[in-house]
Amino acid sequence: MKILFDNGTPRSVSRCLSGHEITRARQIGWHELGNGELIQRAEEAGYDLLLSTDKNIRYQQNLARRKIALVVLTSQQWPDVQLHLDKIAATVLAALPGSYAEVEIPMRPKIRPPQP
Numbered sequence: 805m806k807i808l809f810d811n812g813t814p815r816s817v818s819r820c821l822s823g824h825e826i827t828r829a830r831q832i833g834w835h836e837l838g839n840g841e842l843i844q845r846a847e848e849a850g851y852d853l854l855l856s857t858d859k860n861i862r863y864q865q866n867l868a869r870r871k872i873a874l875v876v877l878t879s880q881q882w883p884d885v886q887l888h889l890d891k892i893a894a895t896v897l898a899a900l901p902g903s904y905a906e907v908e909i910p911m912r913p914k915i916r917p918p919q920p
Contacts, residue, residue: 805852807896810842811835812857812880820889821896827851839864847872853899862904873899879909887912 807821809828818826829835834842839861846854853873857880867874875895879885885892888909895907 805896806850807853807855808834808842808846808851810854810856810858813855813877814880814882814885816882817855817877817885817889817892820893824896843870843872843874852901853896855896859906867902867904869902871901873901873903874905875899876904876906877909878906879911881909881911884909884911 805824807824807826809815809817809826811829813828815828829837829842834845837845839858843854847870851872853875855875855877857877859876859878861874861876875892877885877892888907892907895905899905
């Protein structure tokens with residue numbers, strides 16, 4: 805599968821997606837494109853899936869006629885994301901052309917040092 809990572813997607817997520825062709829938007833000069841143009845160019849370039857952390861993308865774009873699948877991570881914080889790599893990989897593998905899916909990444913509770 806040919807996958808495009810948007811700007812917020814941690815590059816280390818690629819570890820759970822071995823066997824796929826992964827490109828980061830920044831690598832190909834698409835890092836400043838708006839969501840609509842990014843999706844359009846990705847489809848034209850033959851990408852199968854856009855992996856994003858932009859939770860608003862589904863409300864900003866008409867996804868009805870799209871061929872590209874969209875998977876959105878609800879967090880871009882690597883300490884949280886790395887705990888859910890299996891869930892991310894399974895969601896990517898299950899994605900169908902034109903589909904939209906979110907991978908819920910709960911934030912880990914912050915541990916506060918004891919007060920003196």
